[in-house]
Amino acid sequence: MRSLVLLLLSVCASSAAEVTPPRAAELENMVLQDCGSCHGLMRKGGLGPDIRAKTLADYEPQGLASIIKNGIDGTPMPPWGPLLSDADINWIAEYLLKETTE
Ligand code: HEC
Numbered sequence: 196m197r198s199l200v201l202l203l204l205s206v207c208a209s210s211a212a213e214v215t216p217p218r219a220a221e222l223e224n225m226v227l228q229d230c231g232s233c234h235g236l237m238r239k240g241g242l243g244p245d246i247r248a249k250t251l252a253d254y255e256p257q258g259l260a261s262i263i264k265n266g267i268d269g270t271p272m273p274p275w276g277p278l279l280s281d282a283d284i285n286w287i288a289e290y291l292l293k294e295t296t297e
Contacts, residue, residue: 214286222279222286230287233271237296242271248295259288 214222227236233243240246251259263284266274275284 214282218283219286222283223290226287226290238291239296246291248292251291254292256285256288256292259291260284263287 230243230246231238233241234246235241238246244250260281262272264274264276264279264281266272275287279287
């Protein structure tokens with residue numbers, strides 16, 4: 196019983212603090228589908244600009260995370276903070292910087 200409680204606690208703690216592999220797969224799909232609808236499937240740009248890793252290379256992960264969380268006022272770039280946790284958003288920022296599309 197005690198170990199069950201500990202297990203549940205650790206599951207809750209990890210979902211708040213970090214992205215699990217199944218969640219990472221969902222987020223990867225979201226970057227493709229949702230971000231891709233404006234930034235292109237290959238992230239080369241469309242309505243939104245090119246956001247390939249090499250284009251974003253000068254960004255710190257926190258800077259990107261804040262753009263993703265808050266959007267860019269006065270442009271079609273929407274804020275994702277209402278839909279995603281900070282852990283999700285940080286994961287996407289790291290993903291954009293490390294995952295190349297070519
Ligand atoms: C409805 C269209 C739309 C969607 C969906 C969208 N974006 Fe954007 N995004 C834009 C536009 C337009 C800009 C450029 C805004 C400007 O003029 O500065 C932008 C800008 C950005 C930038 C800044 C790029 C730079 O060079 O400074 C990043 C990073 C970004 N988007 C990431 C994302 C991510 C990650 C997602 C998915 C979670 C996403 N966007 C979804 C339209 C969109």
